[in-house]
Amino acid sequence: MKLATLRIEGASAAVRVDSATATIIDGYTDLSDLLTDPEWKELARSASGAEVDLVGADYAPVVPRPGKIVCIGLNYQSHIREMGRELPEYPTLFAKFSEALTGPYDDVVVPAYAAAQMDWEGELAVVIGKKAYQVPEQEADTYIAGYSVINDYTMRDYQYRTLQWDQGKSFEKTAGFGPYLVTDYALGSRLETRVDGELVQSATTDDLVFTPSRLVDYISHIVTLQPGDVIITGTTGGVGHARTPARFIQPGQTVEVTIDGLGSVRNKAIVK
Structure with a gap:
């Protein structure tokens, strides 16, 4: 099943994506709202609200208001090797703020002072479907609502101003x-x-060092994961700053991230 959040006539709605159309899940303004209901999956399956033509549809961030976004650094073997590092024993965790999210086809508008070293990071996102605390890996899949795609722009000069990465990840x-x-x-x-x-x-998502199930296990032994929380699982090799010479996104360029089975996000960089 595919679900989305659409912007419709100045508001938003949670929808089930059927094919060329979507069905509104009545009573829920977005997927953040829907996922708080323990019966969200059945509500989505049985939804019979108005139909929306998806041609030209205005997609909002799929889960617009996660309480937490937990990011994983250095989690693809190919990316770890290109950075000259050893495979980690534990996941590297950092945070992204929900204000950093935008729609899958929205322009990314970046202030000129932060545009010198914009880098691309295509990533698989995991969305939590029910409250998870101290969940063992073998049960973790049942706590995952589903998966999506994220185009994780990173401002490398801000990221490496300090040992902590958050400031380059949450513009x-x-x-x-x-x-x-x-x-x-x-x-x-x-x-x-x-x-x-x-x-x-280019990589396959089974190149992850720490799988979604292992990440739910690890993170939920630190803090409770709530419905609608997001785990961004890390990027693969090929990022711009690891190249020789380094290469960065230029104003007007479009970055597209595709994961087979999940779709694509496509964002144009606008510098102001």
């Missing part, structure tokens, strides 16, 4: 997120990132 409305929440995705499909059509990242 306002720089992370295209969506278009769908897919409830039945399985690891192993192809993740690709393109800049103005040029392939710059």
